[in-house]
Amino acid sequence: MATVLVLVTTADGAADKVSLQALTLGRGLAAGGPVHALVIGDEGAAAGLGPWGATHVHVARHPELDAGTTAPDAWGRILDDLAASLGAGIVVGPGTETGNTVVARAAARAGLPFAANCTSVAAGDPVTVTRVRWGGSLLEEAAIHADRAMLTVAPHAIVASEAGGTAAVEAFTPALDDADLAVRVVGTVPAPTGGVSLADAKVVVSGGRGAGSAEGFAPIVDLAGLLGAAVGCSRAVTIAGWRPHTEQVGQTGTKIAPDLYIACGISGATQHLAGCKGAKRILAINKDPEATIMSAADYAVIGDLHEVVPAISAEIRRVRGL
Numbered sequence: 077m078a079t080v081l082v083l084v085t086t087a088d089g090a091a092d093k094v095s096l097q098a099l100t101l102g103r104g105l106a107a108g109g110p111v112h113a114l115v116i117g118d119e120g121a122a123a124g125l126g127p128w129g130a131t132h133v134h135v136a137r138h139p140e141l142d143a144g145t146t147a148p149d150a151w152g153r154i155l156d157d158l159a160a161s162l163g164a165g166i167v168v169g170p171g172t173e174t175g176n177t178v179v180a181r182a183a184a185r186a187g188l189p190f191a192a193n194c195t196s197v198a199a200g201d202p203v204t205v206t207r208v209r210w211g212g213s214l215l216e217e218a219a220i221h222a223d224r225a226m227l228t229v230a231p232h233a234i235v236a237s238e239a240g241g242t243a244a245v246e247a248f249t250p251a252l253d254d255a256d257l258a259v260r261v262v263g264t265v266p267a268p269t270g271g272v273s274l275a276d277a278k279v280v281v282s283g284g285r286g287a288g289s290a291e292g293f294a295p296i297v298d299l300a301g302l303l304g305a306a307v308g309c310s311r312a313v314t315i316a317g318w319r320p321h322t323e324q325v326g327q328t329g330t331k332i333a334p335d336l337y338i339a340c341g342i343s344g345a346t347q348h349l350a351g352c353k354g355a356k357r358i359l360a361i362n363k364d365p366e367a368t369i370m371s372a373a374d375y376a377v378i379g380d381l382h383e384v385v386p387a388i389s390a391e392i393r394r395v396r397g398l
């Protein structure tokens with residue numbers, strides 16, 4: 077049975093959602109055997125991993141690596157070193173930008189292949205995976221011919237589930253050179269989301285080129301406010317400079333899994349759908365009944381978003397007596 081090591085990244089002192097999904101997958105691959113987890117810098121998150129199936133949590137501490145400081149080369153080296161010292165046969169990370177960046181570096185250091193964004197994984201010799209390719213338009217089945225399978229889990233492809241249990245927390249002291257720390261995140265600027273995170277929002281109201289302008293987003297932002305939703309957008313919008321990249325949904329934006337995704341004036345390009353196909357329900361508001369988004373939508377309103385969206389908001393206000 078392969079030894080399994082899971083990279084856990086954190087936010088606000090706890091494992092992030094996609095890392096818990098990775099841990100759930102790792103637990104399944106370990107099939108009752110030990111599940112090792114690696115947390116870098118953020119010691120506070122370690123104790124909370126036992127209930128999610130980690131049996132051993134390794135906390136890498138280094139004076140230059142406080143909680144919230146990501147140094148991709150250093151993290152890759154730490155992951156590679158720990159995997160080697162444990163003799164890990166499978167290393168799993170979250171398929172986020174950080175997770176993919178770090179696991180790719182760890183794989184490169186060891187000269188191993190790397191399978192990113194897996195939706196399912198079967199342990200064995202070789203380990204076999206199904207993974208998302210080409211912006212979500214293709215699912216590839218592949219076998220990893222290597223002594224150690226290095227992979228990440230596509231966001232929201234696995235439902236995170238608790239297993240109960242407690243984890244032994246151990247310190248891992250990494251050896252790092254200045255070169256490993258040359259590239260690192262030295263600060264973060266919170267996105268102006270109005271308090272609702274795009275990645276975690278239950279409802280997302282998103283606008284595309286059909287909004288027409290930055291000012292044309294006013295009814296979309298208004299509806300999002302009424303629904304307690306996050307505002308999203310397409311790449312056409314971020315390229316035009318109407319909204320920030322932090323709001324972009326898609327292959328090169330954020331991948332979301334809300335209960336409801338309201339896509340206003342968005343055509344539904346493959347690269348956009350790659351980011352929103354995790355939504356439980358999609359409502360498309362579009363002038364064009366033939367738009368590609370219609371084939372992905374559960375509900376559709378054919379019309380001008382500048383009329384339809386304010387009408388929805390007006391009805392919400394009427395019902396709520398606002």
Ligand SMILES: Cc1cc2nc3c(=O)[nH]c(=O)nc-3n(C[C@H](O)[C@H](O)[C@H](O)COP(=O)(O)OP(=O)(O)OC[C@H]3O[C@@H](n4cnc5c(N)ncnc54)[C@H](O)[C@@H]3O)c2cc1C
Nearest residue numbers: 284285286310311312326327328329341343347348363381
């Ligand atoms: C490598 C790569 C990565 C990419 N990554 C992403 C990504 O992460 N996210 C992303 O979104 N795109 C991405 N794209 C771009 C993608 O291919 C599309 O170009 C983009 O999604 C189109 O945005 P859109 O739907 O807003 O615009 P359009 O395709 O121009 O569609 C506008 C839609 O609005 C409708 N419309 C117009 N006026 C109105 C109105 N008044 N009321 C209602 N409907 C109206 C039209 O009927 C049309 O369907 C990527 C492309 C590449 C090559």
